[in-house]
Amino acid sequence: MAEFTKLVPEYVRTLAGYTPGKPVRQAEQESGVRCIKMASNENPFGPSPRAVEAIRAAAEQANYYPDNDTVDLRLKLAERFHVKAEQVLVTAGSTELINDLARILLRPGLNAITSRLSFIIYPIATKASGGALLEVPMRDNSYDLDAIAAAIDKNTRLIYLANPNNPTGTIFDAAELDRFLDRVPENVIVALDEAYSDFATYFAGTRGVVYSHALQYMRAGRQNLVVLRTFSKAHGLAGLRVGYGFGTAELMGYLGRVRTTFSVSSVAQAGALAALEDEAHVRRALDNNAAGATYLTRAMAEMGYSMPPTWANFMYVDIGEEAAPVARRLQEEGVIIRPLAPWGAPNAIRVTIGTPEQNELFVSAFRKIMEVPSGEYQVPR
Ligand SMILES: Cc1ncc(COP(=O)(O)O)c(C=O)c1O
Incomplete structure (x- = not known):
């Protein structure tokens, strides 16, 4: 039998593999609901x-x-x-x-x-x-x-x-x-x-x-x-x-x-x-991204969550509690986001900015899961 512990160097044997964002099909099979993916910083409008x-x-x-x-x-x-x-x-x-x-x-x-x-x-x-x-x-x-x-x-x-x-x-x-x-x-x-x-x-x-x-x-x-x-x-x-x-x-x-x-x-x-x-396709994504960043920042602030201003197409939120169970519950509501324990930030999530509809879906699912009373905030427009 090949002795792989001798053949493969230790630095390869101890490598932690990459944890990808969950593919939509897998999430849908797991949760039994239609899902949107806001987990891998992709362009929500697809390719040109x-x-x-x-x-x-x-x-x-x-x-x-x-x-x-x-x-x-x-x-x-x-x-x-x-x-x-x-x-x-x-x-x-x-x-x-x-x-x-x-x-x-x-x-x-x-x-x-x-x-x-x-x-x-x-x-x-x-x-x-x-x-x-x-x-x-x-x-x-x-x-x-x-x-x-x-x-x-x-x-x-x-x-x-x-x-x-x-x-x-x-x-x-x-x-x-x-x-x-x-x-x-x-x-x-x-x-x-x-x-x-x-x-x-x-x-x-x-x-x-x-x-x-x-x-x-x-x-x-x-x-x-x-x-x-x-x-x-x-x-x-x-x-x-x-x-x-x-x-x-x-x-x-x-x-x-x-x-x-x-x-x-x-x-x-x-x-x-x-x-x-x-260039028009890229421009559309950039305009949508800026509007989505403003919307999500305001909506999260209304719920009491602050985040660093984003310069990219995703938001980083420290939610002040373990993020993995929150991500699982969001998936049950049809929204895939990224809990950041593999990065060493177990209380943080990363949410890709989506289309206006996707952003609203995330906000309402998050509000429901975090039990923010609906009377206390209004999603800004
Ligand atoms: C900072 C950073 N660099 C590089 C990449 C990799 O992109 P690519 O799809 O080109 O391999 C990503 C993708 O998430 C990223 O966030």
């Missing part, structure tokens, strides 16, 4: 119709392998963001890039740094590479960049920063990142994860904040910064698995070599290209 059309057309050619260099999409992204094509790498979701960064930069004895209560893939990616992960405490539900800079040691090779952060929805602004980057040694790579950049840019415009200089850094040839983006959020293509990163041509080249060959399917490339063209 133009993307769907391109996906259908590409499906006809699915007998052929995809373009492994994703040339059309890379050129389009380079043109859109005014960077060189060699600075762009397209991957199977930004998750693939998060993993590949750890794979090429870490090994046993080296470490990565991130914040506590941040994206749950960072620990998995880091530990799977054999490296250690230092998780620095937060300050006011936000990244504490000073503490992260202070935690860098001679074995640090990689820093993951989620901006906005998942699950708290908070950001650090462009000036804060500038100051932080001044403190990071050249041989430490900063992976700036801007999966929710479309939402943050929108909110920044309405709130008078400068959100990010990330692309200026790329155009200026900054060596130790990689910027991660995705088609999974504002563009509504989470199921297709397309993300991308910007970095130096040299680093993108190394990442391209370890990337799983053909990981971005031809259908995904076609869908992403078409989605980039449909």
Whole structure:
């Protein structure tokens, strides 16, 4: 019999797997009611119709392998963001890039740094590479960049920063990142994860904040910064698995070599290209998201729950009691949200901002479960 305890390294055997948001079909089978999913920060309007059309057309050619260099999409992204094509790498979701960064930069004895209560893939990616992960405490539900800079040691090779952060929805602004980057040694790579950049840019415009200089850094040839983006959020293509990163041509080249060959399917490339063209679809999602954030913030405040202002397409709520049973009861009412015990926040939930109808359904289910007397509040309009 194979002795897997000897074959598989301990850091792999002890890996905690990813806990995904519950799929609608599974929740419906469990609860016996129709469910809506507000658990995985997806676009509630679905993909752009133009993307769907391109996906259908590409499906006809699915007998052929995809373009492994994703040339059309890379050129389009380079043109859109005014960077060189060699600075762009397209991957199977930004998750693939998060993993590949750890794979090429870490090994046993080296470490990565991130914040506590941040994206749950960072620990998995880091530990799977054999490296250690230092998780620095937060300050006011936000990244504490000073503490992260202070935690860098001679074995640090990689820093993951989620901006906005998942699950708290908070950001650090462009000036804060500038100051932080001044403190990071050249041989430490900063992976700036801007999966929710479309939402943050929108909110920044309405709130008078400068959100990010990330692309200026790329155009200026900054060596130790990689910027991660995705088609999974504002563009509504989470199921297709397309993300991308910007970095130096040299680093993108190394990442391209370890990337799983053909990981971005031809259908995904076609869908992403078409989605980039449909700015009206993205705009609709962003407008709806801002209105939904206002509505949910007010409705929750009326019920006595405050939350950090969101810069993304979800709300983080500390409900002051164990969240897992509340999530189960919400599911019985037909609403799937994310209880955050796997993130280390057992009293918190994360709720994706949905359509107006979905948001109202969540609010009325939450009010019922938390037994907020209906006379005491009115859902604001
Ligand atoms: C902060 C952050 N980064 C990256 C991702 C991964 O996105 P993708 O679907 O591109 O792998 C997510 C998805 O939830 C996220 O929240």
